[in-house]
Amino acid sequence: MKLNEGFLDSMKEAFALFRSNDPAAAAEIVKRAMRGERTDAAVAQADPHDDTTTTRLADLLQPRRNVHTRQTEGDVQDCGHFSLRRYADAAGQRDYKVYVPGQYRSDPLPLIVMLHGCTQDADDFAAGTRMNALAETHGFIVAYPTQPQGANQSKCWNWFRPADQQRDRGEPSLIAGITREVMANYNVDPKRVFVAGLSAGGAMAAIVAQTYPDLYAAAGIHSGLPVGCAHDLPSALAAMRGGKAKSKARNPVRADIHHAQAPQCPLIVFHGDADATVHPANANELIREFSASETSPARASSGDSRARKHTVRHMTSRAGVDAELWIIHGAPHAWAGGSSSGSYTDPSGPDASAEMVRFFLEHPRRP
Known part of the structure; x- marks a missing residue:
């Protein structure tokens, strides 16, 4: 049509x-x-x-490209191997890139799966987040699944479609399949497999973390949205503006996912409070199941004098699952602390990539 x-x-x-x-x-x-x-x-x-x-x-619905206000200092040079692969299953096929650090030998390494935002690709997201440089520093493998234009005109992950919000179906199946293929091809520690994403990629990271708690040990969500908050384009528009679905009954996928399990996957969430594309209320919704048992009060911090001021909350769910919420004051819809060599980054920080890696390495998957 x-x-x-x-x-x-x-x-x-x-x-x-x-x-x-x-x-x-x-x-x-x-x-x-x-x-x-x-x-x-x-x-x-x-x-x-x-x-x-x-x-x-x-x-x-794609976010507007941000103008970078300053250049970052020279990034650590990656010296590993960045290769292009393709994965296919019953749900379709997707290309992906894998970064293997130069120090890779025989010891099992952690794996971080990175889901890009709209209009981006693996190379752009790798450049903007500087995750490959961190892989060299800390010793882990990075995989970047790529959403093609044929699946979405803007190369967004289809987080708002019910068919792509369920285990073993659609895009979650493809992302989990890519994760398992990397684990099979390299010596990956199965207890230290993580997923992270930006915007539409952040929303999809939340979906795969919730639907595959046996695969991912923790998730990082930057400027994303909660699982099942939309089931079509009108509800996606409402969610992006901070509204909620009028009735859970109209979205059986959300009800099924939400009630099937309490949060099992530790989450670290970043969101700018000046985000004009995805309302910051979505960050609070992402950690809603954790907020009842907050372990420490919110605190304001400036950290690096060059970084934006931000507020960090540390929480634990009733089941003992950890979460962190980083609200970055004055920040737009962009990856905090990213490199200006990639799109949709806010180089002024704080460094979301470094904090995600720190959080991930502190949270291997529990038995």
Whole structure:
């Protein structure tokens, strides 16, 4: 099914309302356009279940590229091996890149799976997060699954689709399969396998961590969204603005995932409180199951004098699972402390990559 120009004009109108803090009006235009009703822009002819419609709409939801305000100091040079691979299973196929540090010999190493944000790819995300340099310093392997444009027009992970929110289905199956393939090809410590992501990649990291607690020991979520908070594009718009689904009954995937298990995977969450793309309320929702048993009060910290001020909370769930929430004051929708050689980074810090690695290495998977 081919989208006409009038439908895209309607979506642009909806996105403009979304950007101007009128999510209700934006969602109404999306719903009317999907039903084929006339909007102020045109007559819509889109099928809401059509994959092309979904990817085109997602294109309108991609975050705006941030302008870097300053260059970072020289990064540690990676001296390992960065190779391109391809994985396929019943859900489809995905390319991915693997970084193996120069110190890799025979001892089992940790593995961190990195899920990029919209419009990014493995090379861009590796450059922006500097995770390969940290792999050299700390001795771990990094895998970067890549979302192709054929799966989503903006190369976003499809975190808002029910078919991609479940174990052994869709994109979670592909990401878990890539993880297992890297574990089979290299000497990886199965107790120290982790997943992290930015924005749409952060939302997908939350999904795979929740659906595969037997595979991932901990997760890092930067500027992401909680599991099952959306089941289509209108609800995705609402979630990105900080709203919640009107009824869990309308989203059986969320209800099934949420009630099937308490949090089993330690989480470290980063979010800028000036994020205009994904509302910071999503960070609080991600750690909601931990907040009832907070182990230490929130504290303000500036850390490095060049870093943005931030507040860090340390929590533990009733089951004894740890979580950290980092709210970075004045930060936009970007990877904190990243390198300006990659997109969607905020070089001023704090260093989200280093803190994630620290948190991961402190949390091997429990028996």
